[in-house]
Amino acid sequence: MTPAMTPARRLMVLKPSAMIGLFLVAGWLLVAALAPWLAPFDPLTSLTPLASPGTHAPGGGIFWLGTDLLGRDILSRVIYGARPVVGLSVLATSTAYLVGVSAGLAAGYFRGATDAILSFLASVVLSFPVLVLYIVVIVALGASYANVVLAVTFGSAPAIFRIVRAIALDIAGRDYVAASQAQGERAHRILIQDILPNAAPPLLVDFCLRIGYSAITIGALGFLGLGLPPPTPDWGGMVAEGRAMALAFPHLVIFPCLAISSLVVGLSLLADGLNAEGRRG
């Protein structure tokens, strides 16, 4: 990898599986952004209950993926459902990164008491199974967009912290950091100019993966009925609503499951490609 390679150029040389990943991720981002223009029906309007996929709608148009128990078009709900899942998982992962990266850099570079305290706190939070942690937070605070973001941030930040800390610890021991220290560079500049840029490639990979984890978690919360209040279309919630009748009407649950699976598979393939690329370069 020559240093002159731009990020766009980097994406061009990804292996085929990663290109598929990129395609899936970009596709869902577009769907989320353009939902009102893409969705054939309003996702909240009741039309024909439990129509099979391909049924003609009474007012014209086709229910490509059928309708749910309340007669809402499933394709439109899947399209609109991309918004909370994509939006919240990106937002929650970003806030978790903000917390995890700053704490991890501080712990890895300053070590000593800062590290001991932060590492202990991280290990405490990490000793909760993720879903149990979210359940506790949401039972205490109630289900809402903000609380889902808060819960995911709280749950992911410690894992990010651990990764960043390990990388920072490694880089802080390199001679170029010693050289900066010997020149009288201030700590915050060393963190920004020497440590962060060299930690970035593995963190980018982790960021991609972690958006996927967050999407899985948000989906699982929706499935458990602890996510977003209904009638907001969200993929996990659609599975929860349709589960009771899934034996007779599998289309109620299959499509939202395909949606979330393809999003997370896309993110994972992309992360894997970036990782291979990082090691090669």
Added chain:
Amino acid sequence: MAEPILRVEHLSIALPAGGDRAHAVEDVSLTVHRGEIVCVVGESGSGKSMLAGAVMGAIPGDLARTAGRIRLGEIDLTALSEPELRQIRGNRVAMIPQEPMAALNPVVRVGRQIEEVFALHTKLSAQERSIRALGLLADMHLSDPERIARSYPSQLSGGQCQRVVIAMALAMEPDLLIADEPTTALDVTTQAQILKLIRDLRETHGHGILFITHDVGVVAEIADRVLVMRRGQLVEAGEARQVLTAPTHPYTRELMAAAPSMTPPPHRPVVGEHALVARGLTKIYGARQALGGVDLEIRRGETLAVVGESGSGKSTLARILVRVIAASAGEARVAGVDMLALKGDALREARCAVQMVFQDPFGSLNPRRRVGDMIVRAGVLAGAKPAEARARAEELLELVGLSKAAFHRRPAAFSGGQRQRIGIARALAANPDLLIADESVSALDVSVQAQILDLLRDLQDRLGLAILFITHDLRVAAQMGHRIAVMQHGVVVETGPAAEVLTRPAHPYTQALLAAAPGRELGTATVVG
């Protein structure tokens, strides 16, 4: 002369297309006789390790032999299948590897690892295997072989591991031993013991030995015949004495000339004022004393070479002086100011007075920053205005022998030697009173090493720098130091003018170091020649 035990004929190994050359090894022929030590000398990338792998029938990586034959006695190794080769490896030809610790499986006791050779190549019972392994360890002059056999590699020293690995190689009494840089990872005193062991084994067992090394000093110690490799080709071959004293190929002459001599060049005593006065420098880690009260003085324009083996505390000393680690006690006055007593902003402002050039050319430059930015920033931190610092950075790049184009490149675009030049320019940008070079040439090939040493001497003459030059290599110390300080176990055991320390060592440890330095006669020969 008897039939050779190893005969390599016109061997070529191709490299993948698109590299800087077509062959890793190109048309190489050589022979090794019973009881003979043949040294293959070359710098990194010369193809010497590839040659060693080929003789074992195990070329590293995905490369393959494209031409030539390798005969071991009557057997044509190049005609054998992989299962047939397996019966030869470790049996009739055995390898002594470069990094003994890494070559031993960390989770298997070393006795078991020696016994494995018997399990692979004989039908001995478990008990017989164990007895034979203990016998081999005893032959290696390891005290308490039972304890060694029960140990895991991590519980042994580097020298002990090397003896275990040699025992393993000798298990089946092979016709041919291949030693691939077997002492490079070891301290000089341990190296001397291992070299003696290999020589003794040759006397008693009469193996043929193909000895791969980059170190001309080691060659002088051990070789009967010498082959010089460069970029995959054999450029010179001959009797050791002849190649070492009267080389014919220009590259060999260059290689010999670049090997630093043990005789220091004549110096006028340096009389300038003191750039550094350090007293009682101490560093304690838990129960271990890494540095036990070191006193040093260096004058302007003077180089003090600090010599010591690994664990002697010499790098700790360097890192304390640049304040990258904190001293437990002591003071270090640079231009009258005690650097160790400073804190906060006062420390940050004073730091430019002491700068360091690091050992690892690949780890000491941030791969994400442009070379020019690093050097300019060093100047700005030392108090220069950005425009001044920029002009100075361009000047410095030229001073260390790099083109102006280097300014906008990142470290990946440079070779090891060039990176060390960048490191030197960065250190000089701070206008230091004291420059510390911590093993700054030890990762470089000998020809590049000579250029960097010349550069440092030249810069000292021009800028009147005081240099603290830390090295494990007595020869380099002899060439660089006006004075030499010898360190052992965290204390300076002897210090004095270079010529004095090297010719009339007072301390027993200095004497041992000098005795262990490989190829002492070589240095004098080079100076005379």
Added chain:
Amino acid sequence: MRETLADLARRLGGLALTMLVVSFLVFLTLEFNVEGVAVKVLGQFSTPDQRQAWLSENGYLDPFAIRYLRWLLDFVRGHWGTSTYYHEDILKLILPRLGASAILAGGGLLVMIPMSLILGVAAGAKEGSALDRSISLVSIITTSIPEFATAVFLSAVFVIGLGWLPGVSTMAAGLSLRELILPVSVLALASTGYIARMTRASMAEVMAQPYIRMARLKGASPARIILAHALRNALITPVTVIMLQIPWILSGVIVVEVFFAYRGFGTLLYQASLNADVYLVEACAMVSVLTVVVSQTIADLIYVRLDPRLSPGGGRHS
């Protein structure tokens, strides 16, 4: 031996400290707001007077620190209170559910461990081979699909399509292996890929070590190199990864139990959370954290035992 005991004592101390902090966090989150507790226990339609009376009756008007210490002491002594939803003693409620979940998780581990280790070793033994690439790709895909989606897909094939397996696992007629197959498969699929990828990375790293080349130069065959030299080193990491995977498996257990209506610990916590059964949520949270912390302590101990470089006194002599 002495060092080993001291090491053990240190780890147990750390475990106790973690549990202490966790208990404080759980109590703080769920019981700091006493009004909220009263609403959750007495229901939405209780009057303010009723709540006030209940609060003073149950000591909720005492300072927070006192309440926490009292709760902690009760908890340590096994007095976990009564579930407001099930109206039963919580300890008695939890124990059989834990047993049921242990069967599920144990079944998952039993499938996942051999499968992931074999796949990982096969992939890592020859890095970059076609086998490696296909195992890696399948692993990435299976780990990326959420458990509830895997459950839907498997049900679509085996319940709706083929009709081979039951769609729910209520175990109404006692323990049924047929009913266990789907939930165990979903659990195993979610983690097998991850552990296989870890094993692969570890194996590939080991295969590049000088001692593997040395074994080859001693004349060892590829099979012997893998079995006698690579495996022991390569499995150190995955064995601990499996233990560290337990919190994820527990999360998965909740989803899988809810999906298949399996009456285990996960559905209990799920019901508790839906019904704001504060005391039951507290107890479940504490139990699941304890499981995680204990498994991680065991992982540390195994790690030290497997790698002689880390055992007390295993460092260099000099």
